[in-house]
Amino acid sequence: MLDIKFIRENADLIKENSKNRLSKADIDSFLELDEEIREKVLKLDDLRAQRNLTSKTKPTAEEIEKMKRVGEEIKIIEEALIPLRQKHREIWLAIPNLTHPEVAVSLDEDDNPVLDTFLEPTNFDFPPRDHVELAEINDLIDFERAVKVSGAKLYYLKNELAMMEFALIQYALEIATKKGFTPFSTPDLAKREVLEGLGYNPRGESTQVYNVENSDLCLVGTAEITMGGYHKDEILEEAELPKKYVAVSHCFRTEAGAYSKFSKGIFRVHQFTKIEMFQYVKPEKSEEAHQEMLKIEREIFEGLKIPFRVIDHCT
Structure with a gap:
């Protein structure tokens, strides 16, 4: 699940990545909902602050009436936020993680680049x-x-x-x-x-x-x-x-x-x-960690003398 601040600051990258990964997540709708929610939350915080400030002193009749209106407005905003947050989270969960920048963009698994091979598959002289x-x-x-x-x-x-x-x-x-x-x-x-x-x-x-x-x-x-x-x-x-x-x-x-x-x-x-x-690991060490684990995986299969290919999965 991508950090929401990262999505806000990298909208074009997120859209392109979602397109490449065939995601149906509507990034524009997500960002619009995000902005609407933030505006309502700010308004809600302001109203709650007003109510809390008034509650610290003995209110006048006018202040009591005002706080009733504030309470009603708070309730309206809270109820409005429920479906907005639900839809916002629904889209958020559908936004895919980022692919490696060097991954080939393709919809066909036949386009997966073969990076290396180990041994050749056995050719039997009988029907296996x-x-x-x-x-x-x-x-x-x-x-x-x-x-x-x-x-x-x-x-x-x-x-x-x-x-x-x-x-x-x-x-x-x-x-x-x-x-x-x-x-x-x-x-x-x-x-x-x-x-x-x-x-x-x-x-x-x-x-x-x-x-x-x-x-x-x-x-x-x-x-x-x-x-x-x-x-x-x-x-x-x-x-x-x-x-x-x-x-x-x-x-x-x-x-x-x-x-x-x-x-x-x-x-x-x-x-x-x-x-x-x-x-x-630290983000800048992730590629090094990936290569280390790939090397170990290779050692496991090579030790078993199992033929394999190392491929780079396309999007």
Whole structure:
């Protein structure tokens, strides 16, 4: 969630970024609402100050009558602010975070620049089976019983594959901790305000977030949420930085949208386990931190001899 002062002072940048990211946020309406709210709040503060000043002395009949009118005006402004603030926040939550200035502007994922590659995908001299077939043959994943227990797009990992998941978690954590990252196991739930503060929209038809009914909690879709909120409402001294964390968490996603219908097996599922590296750094050190984490990710995959590409996601 972008700082409101930053939005006010960089309206053109915000508009361009929103356009590039296909956001429907109406920045002009947001700024108009923002100005209207600020004007009403100033008026409200002035009226309240008048009322408070009068209450400190014994008022005359004329002052009592005046304060009645002031009270009525305060009530009118307070009621008018409710829908204005609601609409203002609705647009605010829809404004996307800024993309890196060097990111390619495109609507087509085929335009993602390939920055580097490691090894080439294996060319088999026989028709290869996909992971679903291999899992069925070797009794590694149980989809049918997961459907009975939990519903579609969930699964049980079994036997060697369950052990492999635990081993991969340990493998990645060990590499990251040796690089100075503090390991965490995080909560699976976070407050809605934390998600909103980090730029996640936990509401609406297209949300990927599971909300817990009758509470302000959401199931997290990544440890980025819980680690991003870890120092909420704290002021970190520059001397404390950087703070480097590596966290393992369960991740929950609704996978709303038609694209999820065309995936199979353990792709586009509602729950999975993921490791996330997260750093708190000064803004001018963010690119350095990103490159450090990319280097660690490469080391993890290179150690497993898994072919991969490093791509720069377009907008």
